[in-house]
Amino acid sequence: MRDWLEQLPRLSTQLMARWSCVPAGDVRAGHGGVVVPVRRADGTRAVLKMSLPSDRDDFESTVLSVWGGRGAVLLLERDDELGARLLENLEDRSLAEVEDAEVSMAVVGGLVRRLAVPAPEGLPRLTEAYQQWALELPDMNRRCGRALPDRTVAAAVASCRDLGSEQPDTVLHGDLHQNNVLRGTREEWLAIDPLGVVGDLATECLTHLRDRWVELHHQDQPERALRRRIDVFAEAAHIDRERARRWTQLRATVTILRSPVDLNDGGLHAWVATALTD
Incomplete structure (x- = not known):
């Protein structure tokens, strides 16, 4: 956990460079990881989500990929090894x-x-x-x-x-x-x-x-x-x-x-x- 937190700034910077986006808001932390509002090269907004390392299998990217945005947030990019994904931006209203x-x-x-x-x-x-x-x-x-x-x-x-x-x-x-x-x-x-x-x-x-x-x-x-x-x-x-x-x-x-x-x-x-x- 501590190692992951220490590496988080570097990893997020690498992912944003790879996926051609820049920070566009405050980092938000949840019980499962962190999300960073970003802006893509074409000007559209998105969210970089990085999940905490866990012993439990992470099927989020697999499931989102199967859904393909049908009734669910759209998965734009994924890195399963890092537990990271770039997601469509949604409203902060549930x-x-x-x-x-x-x-x-x-x-x-x-x-x-x-x-x-x-x-x-x-x-x-x-x-x-x-x-x-x-x-x-x-x-x-x-x-x-x-x-x-x-x-x-x-x-x-x-x-x-x-x-x-x-x-x-x-x-x-x-x-x-x-x-x-x-x-x-x-x-x-x-x-x-x-x-x-x-x-x-x-x-x-x-x-x-x-x-x-x-x-x-x-x-x-x-x-x-x-x-x-x-x-x-x-x-x-x-x-x-x-x-x-x-x-x-x-x-x-x-x-x-x-x-x-x-x-x-x-x-x-x-x-x-x-x-x-x-």
Whole structure:
């Protein structure tokens, strides 16, 4: 980490020279690296992004290349060895600015549909993980002191077996929360920072539900509002509503049993998991 930070000025200078651009704004740091606003030789603005070294595989450039700007930020240049990429410039305005939760849910669902392209080789597949959860969830619940009702866990296990074993060979963003959706100029909304996984479109639903958790939970009829938002997502993504509900229940169950003591959870995953158990 320290070595990377010390080399960062030199590396960024080399990359900007190679890609014919110059700094055009203040450097911004995030948990995954740094971004530098730049101006290209033709006068257009772009962003140089350099990711922190990590033991985890980085599939961002691969996924952005496959998408080719369809529903996502456009990848202009890449250096996989350095974990660097030159990206289209987007507005510094995210989906968080949209007050209507159903509108924002529809935006996410629409992006999920547009980003669902055939997966390239090398991306992690979700199928094997959910086959394993089918075997492990009941024991995990017992070790957690039955954090969830048995019927809730049973519903998740059934979904693992019914839905998890045969998932489509489709690219998913993997972390499509509201701050990973920015205003664009080519299109109104564009996704950024994909993790890159392969599986069922419906698995993406829970991530954005969590963004509006506090407001959702304070609705007069929170369970009804929860199901309504899943329906909005499913309609926009062109997927079956019941499939979206079952995947959301399953993902919430897995999340709470993997991390039963989560100070940032506030009861969210346990509530979603039980509220969606039929």
